[in-house]
Amino acid sequence: MLKLDINGATRSVDAAPDTPLLWVLRDxxxxxxxxxxxxxxxxxxxxxxxxxxAVMSCITAAGSVAGKKVRTVEGLGAxxxxxxxxxxxxxxxxxxxYCQSGMLIAxxxxxxxxxxxxxxxxxxxxxxxxxxxxxxxxRAAIKDAAGAGKAAAAAPQAVPAxxxxxxxxxxxxxxxxxx
Amino acid sequence: MKRRTFLLTGAGIxxxxxxxxxxxxxxxxxxxxxxxxxLERGDVQLNGWLTISPEGLVTVAVPRxxxxxxxxxxxxxxxxxxxxxxxxxxxxxxxxxxxIYGNVEMLVDGLPFHPDEKGRAHAAGAWVVRKxxxxxxxxxxxxxxxxxxxxxxLRIAGASAREMLVxxxxxRFRVDPSTCRVERGWVRHASGLQASFGExxxxxxxxxxxxxxxxxxxxxxxxxxxSLPRTDVPAKVTGAARFGTxxxxxxxxxxxxxxAPAFGGxxxxxxxxxxxxxxxVKAVLPVSSRxxxxxRGIAVVAxxxxxxxxxxxxxxxxxxxxPHGGMESAIIATRMREALDARRGAAxxxxxxxxxxxxxxxxxxxxxxxxxxxxHATMEPQNCTARVADGKVEVWVPTQxxxxxxxxxxxxxxxxxxxxxxxxxxxxxxxxxxxxxDLVVQAVEIARxxxxxxVQLVWSREEDMAxxxxxxxxxxxxxxxxxxxxxxxxxxHFGASGSVMHSMVERIGFAPMGPDKTNAEGAAxxxxxxxxxxxxxxxxxxxxxxxxxxxxGHSQNAYFTEAFMDExxxxxGKDPYxxxxxxxxxxxxxxxxxxxxxxxxxxxxPPAAGIARGIALAESFGSIVAQVAEVxxxxxxxxxxxxxxxxxxxxxxxxxxxxxxxxxxxxxxVIFGLSAALFGEITVKGGAVEQRNFPDYPMVRMAGAPVVxxxxxxxxxxxxxxxxxxxxxIAPAVANAVFKLTGKPVRSLPIRLA
Numbered sequence: 039m040l041k042l043d044i045n046g047a048t049r050s051v052d053a054a055p056d057t058p059l060l061w062v063l064r065d066x067x068x069x070x071x072x073x074x075x076x077x078x079x080x081x082x083x084x085x086x087x088x089x090x091x092a093v094m095s096c097i098t099a100a101g102s103v104a105g106k107k108v109r110t111v112e113g114l115g116a117x118x119x120x121x122x123x124x125x126x127x128x129x130x131x132x133x134x135x136y137c138q139s140g141m142l143i144a145x146x147x148x149x150x151x152x153x154x155x156x157x158x159x160x161x162x163x164x165x166x167x168x169x170x171x172x173x174x175x176x177r178a179a180i181k182d183a184a185g186a187g188k189a190a191a192a193a194p195q196a197v198p199a200x201x202x203x204x205x206x207x208x209x210x211x212x213x214x215x216x217x
Numbered sequence: 218m219k220r221r222t223f224l225l226t227g228a229g230i231x232x233x234x235x236x237x238x239x240x241x242x243x244x245x246x247x248x249x250x251x252x253x254x255x256l257e258r259g260d261v262q263l264n265g266w267l268t269i270s271p272e273g274l275v276t277v278a279v280p281r282x283x284x285x286x287x288x289x290x291x292x293x294x295x296x297x298x299x300x301x302x303x304x305x306x307x308x309x310x311x312x313x314x315x316x317i318y319g320n321v322e323m324l325v326d327g328l329p330f331h332p333d334e335k336g337r338a339h340a341a342g343a344w345v346v347r348k349x350x351x352x353x354x355x356x357x358x359x360x361x362x363x364x365x366x367x368x369x370x371l372r373i374a375g376a377s378a379r380e381m382l383v384x385x386x387x388x389r390f391r392v393d394p395s396t397c398r399v400e401r402g403w404v405r406h407a408s409g410l411q412a413s414f415g416e417x418x419x420x421x422x423x424x425x426x427x428x429x430x431x432x433x434x435x436x437x438x439x440x441x442x443x444s445l446p447r448t449d450v451p452a453k454v455t456g457a458a459r460f461g462t463x464x465x466x467x468x469x470x471x472x473x474x475x476x477a478p479a480f481g482g483x484x485x486x487x488x489x490x491x492x493x494x495x496x497x498v499k500a501v502l503p504v505s506s507r508x509x510x511x512x513r514g515i516a517v518v519a520x521x522x523x524x525x526x527x528x529x530x531x532x533x534x535x536x537x538x539x540p541h542g543g544m545e546s547a548i549i550a551t552r553m554r555e556a557l558d559a560r561r562g563a564a565x566x567x568x569x570x571x572x573x574x575x576x577x578x579x580x581x582x583x584x585x586x587x588x589x590x591x592x593h594a595t596m597e598p599q600n601c602t603a604r605v606a607d608g609k610v611e612v613w614v615p616t617q618x619x620x621x622x623x624x625x626x627x628x629x630x631x632x633x634x635x636x637x638x639x640x641x642x643x644x645x646x647x648x649x650x651x652x653x654x655d656l657v658v659q660a661v662e663i664a665r666x667x668x669x670x671x672v673q674l675v676w677s678r679e680e681d682m683a684x685x686x687x688x689x690x691x692x693x694x695x696x697x698x699x700x701x702x703x704x705x706x707x708x709x710h711f712g713a714s715g716s717v718m719h720s721m722v723e724r725i726g727f728a729p730m731g732p733d734k735t736n737a738e739g740a741a742x743x744x745x746x747x748x749x750x751x752x753x754x755x756x757x758x759x760x761x762x763x764x765x766x767x768x769x770g771h772s773q774n775a776y777f778t779e780a781f782m783d784e785x786x787x788x789x790g791k792d793p794y795x796x797x798x799x800x801x802x803x804x805x806x807x808x809x810x811x812x813x814x815x816x817x818x819x820x821x822x823p824p825a826a827g828i829a830r831g832i833a834l835a836e837s838f839g840s841i842v843a844q845v846a847e848v849x850x851x852x853x854x855x856x857x858x859x860x861x862x863x864x865x866x867x868x869x870x871x872x873x874x875x876x877x878x879x880x881x882x883x884x885x886x887v888i889f890g891l892s893a894a895l896f897g898e899i900t901v902k903g904g905a906v907e908q909r910n911f912p913d914y915p916m917v918r919m920a921g922a923p924v925v926x927x928x929x930x931x932x933x934x935x936x937x938x939x940x941x942x943x944x945x946x947i948a949p950a951v952a953n954a955v956f957k958l959t960g961k962p963v964r965s966l967p968i969r970l971a
Contacts, residue, residue, distance in 0.1 A: 074598065130446070138454060139456050165920075169594065169648075175881075
């Protein structure tokens with residue numbers, strides 16, 4: 039029995055320790071936000087945070103993260119959407135959406151280390167594949183969230199734009215949403 | 218070329234499937250015959266496209282697949298515009314399978330007419346195809362046709378429902394309906410009387426729907442033309458969005474598969490090698506149907522996918538390469554060149570007197586161009602979940618073709634279509650790959666032996682890469698002549714490749730016939746006014762399965778046409794932009810698009826040092842797109858390589874529904890086409906695909922992604938497509954910039970600099 043810390047909760051999983059974390063999340067814990075894309079750490083769809091660093095869960099043995107803090111896309115905005123998730127919505131980043139969990143994890147880990155990334159920093163940190171080509175919106179959303187982070191530090195305020203609130207309501211009815 | 222033969226091919230399988238359509242009464246697309254919409258408690262259905270809840274929530278039936286192109290937003294917008302509800306009250310639901318949801322306009326687009334010659338023959342052809350199309354009810358998402366097709370039916374559905382709600386309100390208020398007005402989900406009367414849609418829905422449902430309601434004029438639009446927040450976005454930033462691989466059902470099992478590497482190959486024998494005893498493994502079983510192009514292989518069913526995958530990897534399988542074991546890319550190219558040498562082709566356009574025109578040309582340029590096979594490589598690997606129990610079949614699948622899924626699932630399970638329920642999911646990329654049915658065949662076959670338990674089959678990336686239906690490899694020889702003033706006097710395009718349409722029709726069990734329009738699209742239908750123009754294509758039967766790949770024939774033909782255009786411009790000593798303008802005098806829409814792209818790119822000002830600009834224009838799927846790419850050469854791992862910094866994109870797609878989705882699709886089309894132009898190449902050896910995964914089939918990533926600026930030409934023309942038209946121009950735009958930088962034309966893709 040593996041004991042894992044996933045999104046702040048301790049989860050017991052009946053899986054062999056060499057099972058990739060990706061499949062423990064998806065098939066044992068039904069946390070399907072983390073995606074399978076390539077299985078060889080080449081695309082980033084499976085990215086999760088382990089102790090704050092973005093790792094490829096498709097090649098990470100579940101046993102190796104015991105005792106560490108794992109955060110998946112489901113854990114990014116459990117109570118309220120993170121600044122990055124909000125920026126993602128403001129910039130209407132996703133298209134098909136399949137790679138976006140990994141993209142958000144990569145961006146979250148980047149901003150945690152580097153609150154004001156340059157274009158070169160973003161190029162270096164965001165190496166995931168998006169087949170729909172949402173890269174320029176991802177770049178804009180990261181910069182926007184970084185800016186919002188700075189603004190929030192200077193003068194804390196709640197900023198959900200009208201459009202955002204409306205979109206969130208719509209989310210409840212969207213396919214795959216909460217309806 | 219016989220138009221009649223062409224018509225049949227254009228309609229694809231339509232002609233074969235339709236029986237007795239002529240004796241049926243005229244079909245409309247307002248009220249469903251067979252299916253009703255899923256209702257929640259209190260919901261009232263007003264026609265085949267919407268339900269209204271007592272609280273006034275409007276649920277719109279969306280019959281197209283959401284693969285990122287925005288149908289879950291754009292289609293409900295059409296209905297909401299005419300209905301007059303509040304946009305925040307709109308919800309969506311996957312449409313059930315019924316004729317009214319079939320995609321008619323996609324079939325009309327398959328007609329082989331030159332855009333300048335759409336006369337009575339085209340009108341007659343379109344009438345026949347629309348009639349067939351309405352009877353067929355082919356629910357397919359493709360050909361950038363979703364909005365084009367929904368433009369009529371969804372607005373009519375909204376307007377018709379609004380009339381019913383107004384009539385119900387007028388009866389309640391005891392006033393004349395014409396004195397009532399609709400405001401954001403309310404019907405109001407000057408007297409102060411008012412009622413909400415939710416209150417009125419039940420009474421409105423008793424009123425006979427009007428099939429010919431009055432529609433708003435474009436000036437009155439309040440929703441159409443606005444960049445509203447996309448309905449599918451929020452769930453895609455929280456991980457809540459459910460794709461095919463995310464389907465989770467009680468008792469569900471998982472399956473992994475190894476398929477014969479070679480096309481048409483088979484397994485001879487296999488040793489389980491202890492796979493049966495591995496943890497979680499329930500069964501090891503051959504998958505043998507070849508229906509819908511399914512490859513043969515061995516599947517393992519287990520409790521989790523990883524367990525199934527490990528067991529599949531443990532199998533020791535001896536493969537037979539089958540009838541095409543000797544096939545390789547070089548041989549396929551030789552076959553195409555032989556066909557070009559023999560000049561055995563179908564004529565797609567023959568205008569003027571070629572020999573005489575070339576005889577008086579001042580300069581003649583000849584060039585051979587080539588492109589490779591390409592894989593779709595959707596981010597979500599191919600998958601399908603199926604349950605076969607008690608003579609019933611349920612299928613959960615990310616599909617572009619739910620009505621065909623039902624048909625093939627029924628055939629595979631030996632039941633009727635009525636016994637099959639299809640649950641379409643979100644698609645993690647489609648690009649044409651998910652119009653295929655092979656996964657459904659395999660999943661249903663596997664599910665027949667799991668004792669009624671649902672089973673989810675997911676291909677590994679390696680299987681996905683090697684068992685695609687590919688964009689065809691193609692070769693084209695172009696010859697152009699210019700006179701002493703640098704004007705084009707003759708243009709000849711002779712192409713060779715396999716046929717996507719034939720490959721697809723054959724896969725689903727019908728006999729292919731006639732030339733395939735997709736082989737010449739982007740070549741025979743170009744807007745340029747060539748006085749002498751000849752386009753032929755030689756069909757070389759392909760053992761490599763071919764499929765619809767984002768923009769289909771345009772993906773290679775726009776490159777051939779537009780790259781050769783720059784070669785000819787160079788020979789004529791003309792600026793490539795002005796050279797094109799001179800050929801478009803009678804095409805104001807194309808000129809406007811080209812001019813807008815050139816102006817916004819600053820074509821008349823020199824680019825920064827080390828950067829060159831390339832321009833390209835292509836019309837596809839009812840929309841005109843021009844792109845200017847700014848490119849430099851940088852030192853890469855394997856020598857010099859092009860780096861694309863900025864792409865200025867102009868589009869005329871007719872009436873715009875949602876400007877930001879248009880921009881997003883241009884960005885997407887550019888990146889998709891750029892991955893192909895810079896890296897994309899599937900090669901065949903020993904009858905099998907050599908590439909396995911992203912490391913040997915690379916993609917553009919963040920660091921290589923250009924900034925894409927989209928500029929829209931305002932238009933009141935009916936809507937064109939946007940999912941595909943952004944892709945065709947990018948490869949030639951980049952190739953033309955590289956030509957300027959190196960002085961050498963780029964004659965094959967992916968672009969490789971010596």
